Amino acid sequence: MIKAxxxxTLKNGVLDPxxxxxxxxxxxxxFEGVESVRxxxxxxxxxxxxxxxxxxxxxxxxxxKLLANTVIENYSVEIL
Amino acid sequence: MIKAxxxxTLKNGVLDPxxxxxxxxxxxxxFEGVESVRxxxxxxxxxxxxxxxxxxxxxxxxxxKLLANTVIENYSVEIL
Known part of the structure; x- marks a missing residue:
């Protein structure tokens, strides 16, 4: 069994309300000094x-096909 | 500026519909062989x-205080 x-994450430039x-x-x-949260x-x-x-x-x-909307999102896969 | x-993630045992x-x-x-998704x-x-x-x-x-509900969730902080 492989765990991954x-x-x-949203691509740069995509608004994140x-x-x-x-x-x-x-x-x-x-909390002060928080410049951005995505x-x-x-x-x-x-x-x-x-x-x-x-x-x-x-x-x-x-x-x-399912997990990410590649128009607005990036994805990364990490095998654990 | 520090990025983190x-x-x-949900704790083990917490249902994830x-x-x-x-x-x-x-x-x-x-997609075959997917045993679990959390x-x-x-x-x-x-x-x-x-x-x-x-x-x-x-x-x-x-x-x-805000980002995680520590009753049902674990969190990890990684400084990038």
């Missing part, structure tokens, strides 16, 4: 098999 | 200053 972590709201919330709680998603996957190379390719495919 | 990445739905979606798209969140922060130690402490504090 997929991290999906959720991140902005979090930044505002941190300010309201008294929120993304992380997926922890377990995949059958033991071929890390094949798993990475398959997971990249999953990102293209 | 906060990763927030969203992850389950994604697993089902991957199966429906023909979804989490990632926050990319920029914080003023250049004291990485202090920033890490401050960000851990932000996690405790």
């Amino acid at each position: 972590r997929v991290t999906v 959720q991140g902005k709201a979090i930044k505002g919330g941190l300010g309201a709680l008294g 929120q993304g998603k992380v997926f922890d996957l377990s995949v059958a098999g033991d071929d890390a190379k094949a798993a990475e390719k398959s997971i990249s495919n999953m990102c293209e | 990445r906060v990763t927030v 969203q992850g389950k739905a994604i697993k089902g979606g991957l199966g429906a798209l023909g 979804q989490g969140k990632v926050f990319d922060l920029s914080v003023a200053g250049d004291d990485a130690k202090a920033a890490e402490k401050s960000i851990s504090n932000m996690c405790e």
Whole structure:
């Protein structure tokens, strides 16, 4: 079994109102000096098999098709 | 300026219906062998200053107070 972590983040230039709201919330709680917050998603996957190379390719495919919206998001796959 | 990445994941044992739905979606798209999917969140922060130690402490504090629900979520802070 192979474990992998997929991290999906917004591309530069894409507005992130959720991140902005979090930044505002941190300010309201008294945290100073927070210059920016961008929120993304992380997926922890377990995949059958033991071929890390094949798993990475398959997971990249999953990102293209479902996990990430490649118009506005970047993704990275890390085999753990 | 210090950049950091906060990763927030559900604790073991906490149900993740969203992850389950994604697993089902991957199966429906023909991806075989996906044994589990757990979804989490990632926050990319920029914080003023250049004291990485202090920033890490401050960000851990932000996690405790706002970014993570420590009853059901774990968090990790990584200074980039």
